[in-house]
Amino acid sequence: MWKPDRSSSKSLYQQIADDLERRISYGEFPPGSLLPSERKLAEQLGVNRSTVILAYAELRALGIIESHTGSGTRVSKYKWGVTPTHTPNWHRYVEGGSFLPNLPFLRRIREVLQQDKSMIDFASGELASDLSPVEEINILMGENHYTEYLGYDNPQGFVPLREELVSYLSQYRDIRTTESSILITSGSQQSLFLITQCLLTPGDAVAIEDPSYCYSLPMFQSAGLRLFRLPVDDKGVRPEDIRSLYKKHRIKMIFINPNFQNPTGAVLDADRRIELLDVASELGLPIVEDDPFSLTAYDGSPPQPLKSIDPIGSVLYIGSFSKIAASGLRIGWMVAPHSVVERLADARQQMDFGLSVVPQRVAAQFLKSHYFQPHLGRLRTHLLYKRDLLIEALQHELPDLVSFTIPQGGLHLWCKIIPEVNDNKLLEESIRRGVIFVPGSVYGSDSGYVRFTFARARADEIRSGISKFAAALRGVLC
Amino acid sequence: MWKPDRSSSKSLYQQIADDLERRISYGEFPPGSLLPSERKLAEQLGVNRSTVILAYAELRALGIIESHTGSGTRVSKYKWGVTPTHTPNWHRYVEGGSFLPNLPFLRRIREVLQQDKSMIDFASGELASDLSPVEEINILMGENHYTEYLGYDNPQGFVPLREELVSYLSQYRDIRTTESSILITSGSQQSLFLITQCLLTPGDAVAIEDPSYCYSLPMFQSAGLRLFRLPVDDKGVRPEDIRSLYKKHRIKMIFINPNFQNPTGAVLDADRRIELLDVASELGLPIVEDDPFSLTAYDGSPPQPLKSIDPIGSVLYIGSFSKIAASGLRIGWMVAPHSVVERLADARQQMDFGLSVVPQRVAAQFLKSHYFQPHLGRLRTHLLYKRDLLIEALQHELPDLVSFTIPQGGLHLWCKIIPEVNDNKLLEESIRRGVIFVPGSVYGSDSGYVRFTFARARADEIRSGISKFAAALRGVLC
Incomplete structure (x- = not known):
């Protein structure tokens, strides 16, 4: 500008x-x-x-x-x-056109962050630069000589990256698949976009978690879908709720983020996972499993994905590099039955003619390299450290005004403001004081919730960010 | 596989x-x-x-x-x-879903090319590896150290690339703009997709050239648009045809590829350009100018874009690296009024959350480097050489059976088969003999036309490719 x-x-x-x-x-x-x-x-x-x-x-x-x-x-x-x-x-x-604009809160947040680089950022759901493998990627890019052609890519994505993902999925996520069941996408976002646009029809009903990242995505409304909500408690969604939504609304698909759910941080209980797959199989319903956060599990033991215990291929599994390496690579993947992958790859050709080979090659090399595993270890340690800084700051600054469950993985802390508060006033007052977050209502919750991302801000900003937030909160309460 | x-x-x-x-x-x-x-x-x-x-x-x-x-x-x-x-x-x-599958001919061509690497490829509208700056890009990638963060990109695209494009557009295309009027897209394809999905409403009528690359894109039908055709002669489309289409069908937008049109190679006449802008301005119609081929002009003097003589901002200008550098980078751009760029950038966030920073940075460095201008010179010389090889081969093998106008730029030769011929039989027989092309009917023409791309095949394959094609043609004629 x-x-x-x-x-x-x-x-x-x-x-x-x-x-x-x-x-x-x-x-x-x-x-x-x-x-x-x-x-x-x-x-x-x-x-x-x-x-x-x-x-x-x-x-x-x-x-x-x-x-x-x-x-x-x-x-x-x-x-x-x-x-x-x-x-x-x-x-x-x-x-004109069928694409709804992004939510006003999200547009406002984006605008503020673009204009004021000094804002303490608890809003952007991504890693800070010191959590991304920037140096490793630099080295790999230098080694990364193209001996072959830089032409249009295979519609399903770069073959060597799909081959690396077969090993990665087996080793880290206990998912067995082959490269022909994988579609490389521009992050999880494009997987969700392709599913909502190409596998569903306007008017179709789908189930999403409540609260849910999905609720913040106008793409669901842009695709003309009717959204029905599955309440999330400490153990995730309740499978029996799916049965009743199916009876009432004939839902066609279920969207789940079972591991360190965005925004609540909840992990779907192991028994409920089995029950969920049983209900889905009984009703013939596909489950879209969005799994961006698992490898951030602070104790190094990520929860198993639904896909790894899905015997009949009901699960469309979505993964991404955005939350475990670098969102700017724009590399995600979907594992799905071959007919689905083929259909979505064909439709994607109409939208963007496939992804650039360049970041796909970097991603493949990073997965294969000896950098990947140590990077994950470092990432987990740093996230845990930042989570604890955030919790200490909240407990110190607002001991009686907020409550939350401590997340065991992921980038977010879901925080309830105990007294009644106006979301918009709290956001604007916080921005005025130099700190920004996402109001929980963006994810479909009642007002009075806040999603704090602790991965993006620098460690030395967290304390002062929460102190500014506390001042803003006290300011709008009185 | x-x-x-x-x-x-x-x-x-x-x-x-x-x-x-x-x-x-x-x-x-x-x-x-x-x-x-x-x-x-x-x-x-x-x-x-x-x-x-x-x-x-x-x-x-x-x-x-x-x-x-x-x-x-x-x-x-x-x-x-x-x-x-x-x-x-x-x-x-x-x-389900609203995205129509790609045309059967195009799916068939893709399938054959994926399976048989020895096929002589006159079908893929892209450069051969020796025409792409693969070595230059390798060098730039090695120098290309990320000192900053690899996070989500600006929704309009990487700022340094937009800044380089401001100079590029001024120097090479005589277009004055600023970085805030530019949207970086995944090739021209994504620009067209965003325009058809976000600026038009299902049921809207639009004008495209006849024959036209646009006709081969199911995205127009997927967006529910009604297509009306503007016949292309040696001098491009006739502006008065737009007035009559507007009267009859209230067309809402015009899609034009004025320089070395795909597939015919036609260049829109200079007087018709002015007339076209006058008609569009009289009717308040936007013109989408797709301009991927200009810099391939074999004589080094590319035709001026409509955008450079558009005083009131009626033209949405689309450019790309795909046909002048490497399609696998997936870098294109649109120049448009700010309100349009802002709207499309916002909608694109829903689709893929923006492009990878990695190829955008490579593209910016390539534009700025001392490699860019010599690369263009080499590209033009090689394309001219390959065009001449193709023409010689056709004149030698099929002197009385084909006719064509010699293109002065671009990657394609549009060829009429003089005797009556069944497109499908000719394609299948050619595949059987090891050569592939795109039947003209894919672009909306009558049967009996062939688009030969001479940029993709190796120079030493062109003669034998045409000899195989000639045998296939004689085979299906008798």
Whole structure:
């Protein structure tokens, strides 16, 4: 993002006016389109609102933009020699289509994090840079010589990576499979997208956990699915709830995150796992098992996946590198019956023509390398350390105002705020004080819950982050 | 793909039976699912059909599979202790969803190319490995040290790559833009997918060229769009046709590939460009300009893009590295008004959570490096050489049976077969003889056209490929 140059002899408002005029002339803001509000632009550029007011006044004087009370500031149509019908009504196009926008809370969080790099980040569900194998990947990239062709990839994904995953799944997840049952995807997100778009039909009912990461994903609504919820307690979902949802709504699929569930951290109880598979098999229902966190189990003994005890292939298993290595690689995988993998691979060709070979090769080399196992050990130790820092800080700062169950794996702590609180006010007050998190309602819970991610912030920020949060909470409570 | 080991002491059929039993036990072929036909499996494994018949007989004897006349061979349900209702009806799920499968011709071509590496490939619309900057990319990857974090990327794409593209677009395509008007996508394909899914509504009418690459993309039908065609002559589409399509069908968008059009190679005439923009602006219609081939212009003077003479931002401009560097990088870009870029970036988060940073960084370094410009020069020279080899071969082998216009850029030659011919028979006979191409009907043309890609095959294969094609053509004509 362009920012004005404070050392320039040209005034800030004139620099801003010049930059906007340039952008308008390039078509970034076509005639008739809405410009950012003065407040928002000032925030983006890191200047006073009065500076933006001056810049807009300058452009108005030149006839380049026009402001009308109540409808904001727009690029002038007449200046550019076009009448209203002459430029595409981009607003109408942008409002069209079947993809719902992301939730306002999530858009707000993304915006704040993009603009303010000093924000203490308990919101982003990803690893801090010192938890990612950045150095190892650098070394592998240097060794990583392409002797073969950099052409379009196999629609199911890079064969050597699928072959490495066969060993990985057997060794680490007790899942036996072959490379032809694996589809490489752009993280778990693309697996879920392909399943919701290609295996289900608008109007279909599906079951998700309550609360659930899935609830935060507009893709379910974008696909026209009806969501029904399975309450999660300390032992995960209750299998009998599936039977009653099936009777009432004829659900077509179950989405489960059984190991260190996002956001609650719950682990599905071993007996319930067997019961869940029995119910699914009795009803002929597929289970989508999303398993991104297992290998973060702090004691080094990850819970077994449903897929490893699934004798009849009811489970579509989803894994990813995002939470155990680096989200920026965008490498995930799905293990599924061959007919499903083939169908989804074919559909994916329409969407993006497959993934880049480059990160797939890096991922394959990383899995095969002697770096992988030590990295996992280090990751677990660091996560445990950060979890404990967070818990200590919460207990110190807010001993009587919050309650939580201590997670045994994963990146998140699910925290209940005991007194009644307005989620939006708490979030905005926290942002004002320099700390950000995800309100629990994003995941479909009642208000008054917070998801703290302790993996993203630096260890030395956790204490002060919670202290800022505590101040914000006390601020909105009184 | 697993293949039996011919040096093993275990018989081929027994190896195949063991492998299938293993796959079935892993859930790759769940109870009740259909196994490949004997013919198809034999083709995949490179064995005689009789070997597969023996393997299936072995599994049938063990009760693992069952065959019923007319319904193929399926995994037995009873062996696995489940009744039909107990396993998800994968067939029904796979048939659901809104994504249409790829065209049968294209699926067939992909299958053949995956199975037979010796096939002379005039079908794949991509560069041969010696035309891709594989060595340069190796060097850059080695230098390419990540000092920063490998986290989730900015939703619009990696900022340094967008900044490099601002210079690239100005220098090579005469397009002035800023990094905030650019969206990085997984090739042109993802740009088109985002536009059709997010800016248009099912039932909307759009105009595409006839013949057109777009016609081969089921994504248009998957998005529920009605396609209307603009005939392409030697000078490209005729702008007045747009006015009449608009009157009749209220088209909402125009998709154009003005420079070395795929498949015809046509270049849109300069006067028609201006007229086209005038018509679009008069009707308030956006133009999607797909521009993957311009920099292959053999004379080194690529035609100007519409975007560079678009004063009011009607053009959504799409570019890509696939046809000028390496398709396996999966790097493309769109230049569009800011509101459009923002909307598409937000929707893309739902689909794949953005692109991997790794190939984006490689692409940025390649653009900035001193390798880029010499690579383009070498690419043009090689393509021209291969084009001439193809033309000579056609003139030598089939002087009276084909006609074509000589393309001045791009990877394809669009060839009319003068006598009447059955497309499917010609394709199958060519495959049998070891050469493959794309029948023109895939792009919506009448039967009797062939798209030859001369960029993918090795130079020393072109002559013999055309000689095999000529034999196939003479074979199906008599």
